[in-house]
Amino acid sequence: MEQITVVREAVVPLQRFALRWELGSPDHAMVTTFLLAEENGGTRVTITETGYETREQAKxxxxxxxxxxENLKAHLEGRRLPY
Structure with a gap:
């Protein structure tokens, strides 16, 4: 079983949160970043993830x-979660 270490890369309350996933070693890592931005009376959530070697790995x-x-949107709208 491969060891995965998760490191908090950045926290800017209500703006940015990033996690570094070290997959077996610090040399093989992925970084997931969540960005929040006010937009048109709501909040835009942007998620990016780096560290994949190919598009197929990321799919x-x-x-x-x-x-x-989709679950987050349904929750915020008071609807049943689709997944």
């Missing part, structure tokens, strides 16, 4: 975040 994570954001 399952992309799909997972899309579902997570």
């Amino acid at each position: 399952p994570t992309e799909e997972g975040y899309a579902m997570s954001l």
